[in-house]
Amino acid sequence: xxxxxxxxxxLAWQIEAGADEAVADAPLDRFAVASGRAPPSPExxxxxxxxxxxxxxxxxxxxxxxxxDGCPLKETATNFVFADGSAGARLMFVGEAPGAxxxxxxxxxxxxxxRLLDRMLAAxxxxxxxxxITNILPWRPPGNRNPTDSEIALCLPFIxxxxxxxxxxxxxxxxxxxxxxxxxxxxxxxxxxxxxxxYSVPGSDARxxxxxxxxxxxxxxxxxxxxDAWTDLIAIKKQLADPGTPG
Ligand code: URA
Numbered sequence: 267x268x269x270x271x272x273x274x275x276x277l278a279w280q281i282e283a284g285a286d287e288a289v290a291d292a293p294l295d296r297f298a299v300a301s302g303r304a305p306p307s308p309e310x311x312x313x314x315x316x317x318x319x320x321x322x323x324x325x326x327x328x329x330x331x332x333x334x335d336g337c338p339l340k341e342t343a344t345n346f347v348f349a350d351g352s353a354g355a356r357l358m359f360v361g362e363a364p365g366a367x368x369x370x371x372x373x374x375x376x377x378x379x380x381r382l383l384d385r386m387l388a389a390x391x392x393x394x395x396x397x398x399i400t401n402i403l404p405w406r407p408p409g410n411r412n413p414t415d416s417e418i419a420l421c422l423p424f425i426x427x428x429x430x431x432x433x434x435x436x437x438x439x440x441x442x443x444x445x446x447x448x449x450x451x452x453x454x455x456x457x458x459x460x461x462x463x464x465y466s467v468p469g470s471d472a473r474x475x476x477x478x479x480x481x482x483x484x485x486x487x488x489x490x491x492x493x494d495a496w497t498d499l500i501a502i503k504k505q506l507a508d509p510g511t512p513g
């Protein structure tokens with residue numbers, strides 16, 4: 267094979283494996299890291315809980331979270347993606363993690379999945395200004411890989427505090443990863459969607475009705491599932507119109 271062809275196929279292989287962003291000016295010698303000649307990636311640190319609990323408003327939470335160095339994803343992400351929408355909204359969406367477009371713009375749900383989320387909101391007569399939108403993780407996992415349990419655990423105290431500070435009337439977990447993280451369960455999204463949960467706000471007696479919905483990125487791949495998503499959207503609309511214990 268010609269040299270040009272070899273280089274192209276190596277690059278294609280790297281992109282397929284998720285190495286689709288330049289993350290530093292100089293290469294990192296992974297063999298040196300493994301042999302102990304260079305410092306390994308940071309280990310999970312208990313600082314997460316104390317940093318988040320100290321925040322008494324959204325600006326402080328954003329600053330604390332952005333300054334938090336305990337999650338290795340921060341090293342590879344381009345931007346810290348905190349939230350979008352209105353902080354006073356009655357409806358709060360929590361997705362999984364920024365994708366490529368969100369990482370570039372520093373705003374959640376602005377790529378293809380975000381555009382479908384906007385259309386889902388419009389279907390129940392709402393737009394971004396009627397909602398508050400964030401993610402479990404504020405940094406993009408490289409190549410859009412699934413976040414690890416450890417990355418989620420590290421950032422969980424921040425999203426818990428985030429929810430407490432926003433204090434929505436209805437909480438929507440967008441996709442299985444967000445639903446499992448917030449509900450502390452291993453059950454899959456197909457079992458979690460279609461019903462209401464009572465989310466206990468950590469550190470308070472407050473309870474918020476939580477609905478898990480199919481992720482718009484999944485709906486883009488499986489449009490036939492939009493029927494189920496519609497059922498959940500109607501339930502959310504009903505709950506906003508008639509607050510109280512959902513039934
Ligand atoms: N998927 C998510 O879960 N969150 C985003 O912000 C974008 C895509």
